[in-house]
Amino acid sequence: MPSLELRPLRSFIAAAEDGNISRAAARLHLTQPALSRQIKGLEDEMGVPLLERGAHSFSLTPAGELLLREGKILIERADLLEQRVRATAKAQTIRIGYSPSLTAGILSPAMEAFTQVHPKARVELFDLTTNEMVDSLQKGSLDIALTVPPLKDIPDITWTTVQQQSWRVAMSRQHPLLGKKVLEPQDLNEQRLVVYSQKEYPDYWAAIGGWFRQQKINARIASECDGITSLISAVDAGLGIALVVEHTACLIPERVVLKTLKPQPEPVSIAAGMLDRLKHDKVLAVFVEELKRAGTMDLHLRHTKG
Structure with missing residues (x-):
């Protein structure tokens, strides 16, 4: 379809999504005959019928359903390409x-x-x-x-x-739970926890605290940290375990291990x-x-x- 134009394709998608030529024409600021001509021209160009027309309604042919599905992807890519091209002219x-x-x-x-x-x-x-x-x-x-x-x-x-991202439990290689491949919520009960600072990360506390209460886990806060570097250092030093997102694996030393937790809090x-x-x-x-x-x-x- 090297000669396929985007304007009639947009018109066809609008009509197919609305299920009504009149409403689609109004949304596109076209007259109904003009929209119908664009769709008919598209059918002629493609060489296949796209609509099964009735007296007061229409339905999509199999070819029309395919064009609607793939055409929407094409339009999205074309719009993004236009944004990229325009953006290259700006120093920002x-x-x-x-x-x-x-x-x-x-x-x-x-x-x-x-x-x-x-x-x-x-x-x-x-x-x-x-x-x-x-x-x-x-x-x-x-x-x-x-x-x-x-x-x-x-x-x-x-x-x-x-x-x-899902959650993981970070612990040192000397921790007693190291031998367990998958941790359960009750494995965390009465454990010493290393957490982010409540003042600077209140939503982290809200998410973890709510899940701990739901699972009836008694939290024993061993250390509050101002960021990932200090939190991992505290875990590495054996101060306790920590709940972190799975991507933390990219930042931890070999002395710290991330364990799977099932079930776990809602993904982040x-x-x-x-x-x-x-x-x-x-x-x-x-x-x-x-x-x-x-x-x-x-x-x-x-x-x-x-």
């Missing part, structure tokens, strides 16, 4: 707040893909807590926050899910947060798409290796 700095323990395997490949297509753009990274990221977004000193969205809705900030959603007023920024939109693509590819690779 993108300021990103991120959490190293959550974004390993996502941020780097997204940046690499983005800078290859947009060599004029500059990316600045800031290692911050979620609260600091939200505050910086609201103040305008960050463009994108890549982290776990706060439990409470934040006005004027929209979150786009990039990836979901990693998302890109952005102010609503910036949602039409083409360069930022392309970067978020690269983050989503990197998150999907990373998840596929981990499942393949698993």
